Amino acid sequence: MSKKNILLGITGGIAAYKMVHVASNLTKMGYQIDVVMTSSAQQFVSPLTFRSITNRSVHTDLFSESNNNEVKHISLADNTDLVMIGPATANIIGKIANGIADDLLSTIIMAVRSPVIIVPAMNVNMYNNPIVQANIKKIKEYGYQVLKPAVGILACGYEGKGRLPEPDILTEYILMNLKEKDLKDKKILVTAGPTIEKIDPVRYLSNNSSGKMGYALAKQASYRGAKVKLIAGPTNLNPPLGVQFQEIVSARQLYQAVKDSFADYDLLIMTAAVADFTPKEFSNEKIKKNAEDHLILEMKKTNDIIKELASNKKSKQKIIGFAAESDNLFENAEKKLAEKNLDMVVANDIKNNEIFGSDFTEVTILTKDNKIELNRSSKEEIADKILNLV
Numbered sequence: 001m002s003k004k005n006i007l008l009g010i011t012g013g014i015a016a017y018k019m020v021h022v023a024s025n026l027t028k029m030g031y032q033i034d035v036v037m038t039s040s041a042q043q044f045v046s047p048l049t050f051r052s053i054t055n056r057s058v059h060t061d062l063f064s065e066s067n068n069n070e071v072k073h074i075s076l077a078d079n080t081d082l083v084m085i086g087p088a089t090a091n092i093i094g095k096i097a098n099g100i101a102d103d104l105l106s107t108i109i110m111a112v113r114s115p116v117i118i119v120p121a122m123n124v125n126m127y128n129n130p131i132v133q134a135n136i137k138k139i140k141e142y143g144y145q146v147l148k149p150a151v152g153i154l155a156c157g158y159e160g161k162g163r164l165p166e167p168d169i170l171t172e173y174i175l176m177n178l179k180e181k182d183l184k185d186k187k188i189l190v191t192a193g194p195t196i197e198k199i200d201p202v203r204y205l206s207n208n209s210s211g212k213m214g215y216a217l218a219k220q221a222s223y224r225g226a227k228v229k230l231i232a233g234p235t236n237l238n239p240p241l242g243v244q245f246q247e248i249v250s251a252r253q254l255y256q257a258v259k260d261s262f263a264d265y266d267l268l269i270m271t272a273a274v275a276d277f278t279p280k281e282f283s284n285e286k287i288k289k290n291a292e293d294h295l296i297l298e299m300k301k302t303n304d305i306i307k308e309l310a311s312n313k314k315s316k317q318k319i320i321g322f323a324a325e326s327d328n329l330f331e332n333a334e335k336k337l338a339e340k341n342l343d344m345v346v347a348n349d350i351k352n353n354e355i356f357g358s359d360f361t362e363v364t365i366l367t368k369d370n371k372i373e374l375n376r377s378s379k380e381e382i383a384d385k386i387l388n389l390v
Contacts, residue, residue: 004031004032004081004178005031005032005033005034005079005080005081006026006031006032006033006034006080006081006083006084006174006178007033007034007035007036007076007080007082007083007112008023008034008035008083008084008085008086009036009038009083009084009086009088009105009109010035010036010037010038010041010050010085010086010087011038011040011041011088011089011091011105012039012044012089012091013041013044013087013089013121013122013164014155015086015087015155015164016041016044017044018086018164018166019045019050019086019087019167019170020050021167022084022170022174023035023050023053023054025167025168025171026171027053027054027055032056033054033056034056034076034080035047035050035051035054035056035059036058036059036104036105037050037058037060037105038060038092038104038105039103040089040091042060059104060104062103073108073111074111076108077108077112077113078111078113080114081114082114082116082174082177082178083108083112083114083115083116083117084116084117084118084119084174085105085116085119086118086121086164086170087119087120087121087122087164088118088119088120088121089120089121089122090120090122090127090132090135092105093118093120093132093135093136093139094131096118096135096139097135097138097139098135116145117145117146117174117177118144118145118147119146119149119164120132120136120147120162121163121164122149122162123154123162124154124160124161126162127149127160127161127162128161145177147170147173149161149162149164150163150165150166151163169241172240173241175223176223176241176242179220179223179224179225181224181225183221183224183226184225184226185225186221186227186266187226187227187228187264187265187266188221188226188228188229188266188267188269189228189229189231189261189262189265189267189268189269190214190221190228190229190230190231190269190271191214191230191231191254191258191268191269191270191271191274192209192213192230192231192232192233192235192271192272193209193210193211193214193232193234193235193237194206194208194209194211194233194234194235194272194273194275195207195248195249195251195253195254195275196234196249196250197250197251197275197278197279197302198279199279199282199287199297200283200284200287201284201285201286202286203286205275205277205279207273208273208356209273209356210235210236210237210356210358212357212358212359212379213271213383214232214269214271215230215232215235215239215240216378216379216380216382216383217269217271217383217387218230218239218240218243219243219383220383220384220387221383221387222240222241222242222243223240223241223242224387227244228243229243229244229245229246229265230245231247231254231257231258231261232245232246232247232272233247233248233249233254233272234249250275250278251274251275251302251303252278252302252303254274254305255303255305258305258309259305259308259309262313262317263314265317266316266317267317267318267320267390268317268319269320269386270305270306270319270320270321271322271346273324274302274305275302276301276302277299277300277301277302278299278300278302279297279299280297280298280299281298304340306321306340306342307339307340307341310340310341310342318390319342319344320342320343320345320346320386320390321336321340321344321346322345322347322348323336323346323347323348324350324355325347325349326349326350326351327351329347329349329364330347330366330371332347333345333347333364333366337367343367344365344367344386344389344390346364346365346386347363347364347365347366348361348363358379359378360376360377360379361376361377361379361382362374362375362377363382365386365389
């Protein structure tokens with residue numbers, strides 16, 4: 001990742017300050033960032049700001065001298081793996097659409113061969129102008145990726161579509177585009193998070209699952225080109241970019257959602273922490289305290305989703321299960337692998353590994369022929385390694 005070069009093109013919009021945060025995010029991740037600013041962009045943010053963030057020279061002039069007597073716009077175009085222009089004004093969109101190259105940034109765009117992401121940001125009436133819309137349509141047809149602006153209060157006082165998306169979202173778009181698409185044409189179904197089993201209108205039974213592992217798997221699979229559907233119980237997480245998302249609450253709802261979708265997918269990754277039991281009866285009224293010092297709840301088993309699907313899967317379909325155990329980790333994981341006819345089990349030791357809510361974990365992966373230990377890493381790194389094994 002540290003060898004990837006990213007070029008950020010900044011044009012004259014008030015949202016230029018957000019690109020400082022994008023540059024900061026990517027620099028911290030180890031990417032090499034080249035910033036190209038138009039003369040209008042410099043009216044909103046100083047080149048010194050970007051230079052301080054990226055520790056690299058900021059490019060502003062088509063005719064300034066470059067190192068080693070290189071032709072600046074050609075060397076910058078050749079040495080980048082991805083370009084993002086944001087905020088992209090109506091002016092730069094019109095230039096690109098019509099092949100105008102009259103400054104450093106527009107000249108680079110005419111010469112670049114790597115992917116280009118254009119992020120429009122402007123007044124809502126400008127954005128909706130039929131000329132601007134025709135130019136956006138035109139550059140899409142030429143193969144440029146154009147993101148939709150966010151909706152909200154604009155700097156001009158209007159409200160509507162025209163805001164530059166937040167820096168973290170723009171950063172994720174860049175990361176997604178840089179990822180090798182080795183899972184292209186694969187369809188992956190992922191479940192994540194806890195289920196909630198209601199007792200009465202205010203009480204329920206659940207567990208400590210944060211959903212982070214499942215979301216990480218959905219994200220990495222999507223970034224690697226797979227068509228991904230994520231079915232998740234209640235969490236505090238935002239669905240990853242490019243992922244079809246379906247929210248459920250109970251184990252019963254999860255069972256139905258997975259059952260309805262499974263036949264259309266090549267791989268099911270079942271990370272959801274599904275309740276094994278649910279109250280036998282739901283009380284329509286809040287259960288009140290009584291003279292007794294205890295409360296008895298009758299419970300019934302929920303559907304064993306993964307076992308049922310594994311017994312009916314098509315020959316080419318694969319299923320990965322997760323086993324969170326507090327004792328006899330490998331014995332219980334191997335039992336799950338065999339009894340439920342799974343292709344892989346990812347085992348977590350919850351006694352010695354604080355996995356709930358953490359961004360990090362360590363796991364042991366079991367297949368019918370192998371056992372692989374993955375040392376403590378971020379859940380996104382673990383997700384990538386799981387997908388590599390698949």
